[in-house]
Amino acid sequence: xxxxxxxxxxxxxxxxxxxxxxxxxNLRRRLGVGAAAREVLRGIDLTVRSGEFVALTxxxxxxxxxxLYLLGGLDSPDEGEVHVAGVPLATVRDDDLAxxxxxxxxxxxxxxxxxxxxxxxxxxxxxxWARGGGRSRGDRAWGEELLQRVGLGDKLDKLPRELSGGExxxxxxxxxxxxxxxxxxxxxPTGNLDSANGQAVYELFRxxxxxxxxxxxxxxxxxxxxxxxxxxVRLLDGRIVxxxxxxxxxxxx
Amino acid sequence: xxxxxxxxxxxxxAAPRPVALTVAGVAVGVAVFIFTVAMMDGxxxxxxxxxxxxxxxxxxxxxxxxxxxxxxxxxRSAEPDVLVLSRPPVPDQRPTLRGAPGLANQLAxxxxxxGVSLAxxxxxxxxxxxxxxxxxxxxxDPAAERQVTELWRLVVKGSWxxxxxxxxxxxxxxxxxxxxxxxxxxxxxxxGEGGATKELEVVGILAAGVGALDEGxxxxxxxxxxxxxxxxxxxxxxxxxxxxEFLGLEKLRRRAGELAGYRVDTWQESNRxxxxxxxxxxxxxxxxxxxxxxxxxxxxxxxxxTMILDKEREIxxxxxxxxxxxxxxxxxxxxxxxxxxxxxxAGCLVAALVIAYLQAFPIRFAAREGAAxxxxxxxxxxxxxxxxxxxxxxxxxxxxxAALAVRRAVRVLPVEVLRGIA
Numbered sequence: 262x263x264x265x266x267x268x269x270x271x272x273x274x275x276x277x278x279x280x281x282x283x284x285x286x287n288l289r290r291r292l293g294v295g296a297a298a299r300e301v302l303r304g305i306d307l308t309v310r311s312g313e314f315v316a317l318t319x320x321x322x323x324x325x326x327x328x329l330y331l332l333g334g335l336d337s338p339d340e341g342e343v344h345v346a347g348v349p350l351a352t353v354r355d356d357d358l359a360x361x362x363x364x365x366x367x368x369x370x371x372x373x374x375x376x377x378x379x380x381x382x383x384x385x386x387x388x389x390w391a392r393g394g395g396r397s398r399g400d401r402a403w404g405e406e407l408l409q410r411v412g413l414g415d416k417l418d419k420l421p422r423e424l425s426g427g428e429x430x431x432x433x434x435x436x437x438x439x440x441x442x443x444x445x446x447x448x449x450p451t452g453n454l455d456s457a458n459g460q461a462v463y464e465l466f467r468x469x470x471x472x473x474x475x476x477x478x479x480x481x482x483x484x485x486x487x488x489x490x491x492x493x494v495r496l497l498d499g500r501i502v503x504x505x506x507x508x509x510x511x512x513x514x
Numbered sequence: 515x516x517x518x519x520x521x522x523x524x525x526x527x528a529a530p531r532p533v534a535l536t537v538a539g540v541a542v543g544v545a546v547f548i549f550t551v552a553m554m555d556g557x558x559x560x561x562x563x564x565x566x567x568x569x570x571x572x573x574x575x576x577x578x579x580x581x582x583x584x585x586x587x588x589x590r591s592a593e594p595d596v597l598v599l600s601r602p603p604v605p606d607q608r609p610t611l612r613g614a615p616g617l618a619n620q621l622a623x624x625x626x627x628x629g630v631s632l633a634x635x636x637x638x639x640x641x642x643x644x645x646x647x648x649x650x651x652x653x654x655d656p657a658a659e660r661q662v663t664e665l666w667r668l669v670v671k672g673s674w675x676x677x678x679x680x681x682x683x684x685x686x687x688x689x690x691x692x693x694x695x696x697x698x699x700x701x702x703x704x705x706g707e708g709g710a711t712k713e714l715e716v717v718g719i720l721a722a723g724v725g726a727l728d729e730g731x732x733x734x735x736x737x738x739x740x741x742x743x744x745x746x747x748x749x750x751x752x753x754x755x756x757x758x759e760f761l762g763l764e765k766l767r768r769r770a771g772e773l774a775g776y777r778v779d780t781w782q783e784s785n786r787x788x789x790x791x792x793x794x795x796x797x798x799x800x801x802x803x804x805x806x807x808x809x810x811x812x813x814x815x816x817x818x819x820t821m822i823l824d825k826e827r828e829i830x831x832x833x834x835x836x837x838x839x840x841x842x843x844x845x846x847x848x849x850x851x852x853x854x855x856x857x858x859x860a861g862c863l864v865a866a867l868v869i870a871y872l873q874a875f876p877i878r879f880a881a882r883e884g885a886a887x888x889x890x891x892x893x894x895x896x897x898x899x900x901x902x903x904x905x906x907x908x909x910x911x912x913x914x915x916a917a918l919a920v921r922r923a924v925r926v927l928p929v930e931v932l933r934g935i936a
Contacts, residue, residue, distance in 0.1 A: 326933065330929045335834055335928050335929040355839065376831075377528070378524040390517030391517065391835055391841065
């Protein structure tokens with residue numbers, strides 16, 4: 262039980278001693294079958310350190326989302342390794358991997374994927390439910406605080422259908438943060454939002470990174486997001502073609 | 515409430531109409547099954563009660579225990595469709611119980627025995643005018659028989675007690691009397707196997723609703739039957755016993771057998787064919803009705819399969835956020851369980867109400883005149899065990915259906931769903 266060894270509640274690993282939260286080593290991934298099969302990732306090496314805000318950019322079909330799913334433990338590479346907080350994901354069984362995702366990683370997707378039958382607050386608390394929590398007064402207070410931080414303090418009990426697209430996505434961001442993840446992964450989080458709501462989500466990410474040193478990896482093909490991050494990793498045809506650090510990221514979109 | 519329970523509950527309340535339909539399907543299946551069992555058991559109880567009115571609970575037969583044991587042993591080793599019979603009596607060995615009155619006294623002293631009656635049954639011919647009819651001439655002691663069966667209640671014309679009063683009286687089965695054209699007060703001529711004849715007066719007509727009694731039996735006083743058969747006064751063809759209990763007679767049967775040295779049958783054995791028929795009908799009915807429950811279970815499986823298909827995105831996101839396969843499986847199995855339990859409870863309630871109503875206001879059928887065994891009303895048994903057992907079966911079927919349906923849910927790969935939508 263690798264995860265139990267690595268991830269017992271009392272023994273969650275800190276990031277590797279050198280501050281590495283995420284490491285990908287020579288990742289390769291083929292998608293499709295038969296004649297339609299193609300190699301989407303062709304040997305990706307990537308290291309993300311604690312507190313970094315990384316933008317993963319590239320044209321459609323360059324392999325950004327596929328890479329994100331591999332890094333988040335939602336998919337397995339055909340070759341190569343992914344380490345999250347020092348844990349080699351290939352050694353972790355399926356259900357333990359689910360627990361690892363729960364405890365170490367927060368996800369924000371292009372689509373919010375909120376559970377329609379549950380209130381905004383319940384949706385935020387959902388990752389806590391997965392580990393048997395979410396019912397204590399402290400947990401609920403934390404969920405409420407997160408919703409307040411994303412500007413939805415007055416919409417705790419609203420169902421997803423009663424919220425706008427931007428509000429739904431902000432609930433999804435709060436949900437991704439509720440377990441205080443080491444790593445926040447986002448797949449085009451403003452892709453479905455208008456510019457005002459996109460701006461709000463961006464500012465939220467920026468603030469999380471600045472104020473709480475939240476490690477963030479965002480997949481985007483929006484150059485404005487890229488310009489605002491610490492580091493921009495560009496993918497083309499399944500390979501990293503550029504990995505640039507920005508000394509002075511832009512502060513607004 | 516745990517996360518699994520909360521998710522399951524919200525899924526159900528979010529789709530009240532299809533869930534209600536599914537639950538109603540289970541409820542109907544459970545109610546129909548309970549009602550059918552109540553009806554079939556009621557039928558068996560109804561007929562058992564009536565059989566017990568006209569049959570002794572234990573019957574001592576003129577077959578020595580040794581013979582009986584040997585016959586049973588042969589029967590056990592024989593092919594199922596081979597019937598092993600005792601050796602026919604040689605001419606000087608009549609098939610009768612010798613010393614029957616003394617034996618009757620001994621048996622009457624057994625604890626649990628409430629009445630003993632001697633019977634002498636032999637073939638005979640009854641003639642009225644120019645009409646002769648073959649019949650079983652059944653000799654009984656009318657007073658003793660009253661302690662054993664309720665045949666005396668089934669005399670529809672004349673009276674049972676007239677047989678006690680008139681030594682040369684005869685009570686005819688209703689159909690036999692009809693064929694002969696004889697009425698109460700008419701005199702008939704009865705001839706025994708050995709050629710002995712006796713003129714008897716019809717003192718009653720018996721309508722039991724049982725072919726053997728109504729069609730071809732003439733009840734006479736015991737000495738008359740013995741005389742017609744050429745038997746001695748201490749001989750009988752059977753000893754008829756009434757016991758305080760109707761069930762669990764094995765011990766008493768064994769004691770009576772040991773005491774008498776003859777074969778002793780319980781009333782269930784004497785009426786094995788009829789009871790076996792009921793059991794077979796019951797089993798067939800249960801199997802057919804059981805399909806209703808299985809269909810209801812399929813309804814649950816179908817509902818869950820649809821729900822799982824609708825919720826693939828949610829399942830993917832739950833898995834992505836750390837819900838294990840077991841937790842996801844648990845959500846949908848719990849939904850199946852809740853629907854099964856709700857359906858079972860509703861079905862039990864409906865069945866209880868319908869049964870209570872039909873017990874209070876029974877459906878009655880027209881019966882043949884005087885037929886004691888006729889099924890004259892929809893007789894429903896009611897036992898809490900029906901409800902417990904059938905509800906448990908329904909819940910198990912619901913769980914099985916859910917377990918089959920959720921296989922798809924746990925096969926959902928979050929990345930495939932999320933990639934498909936992204």
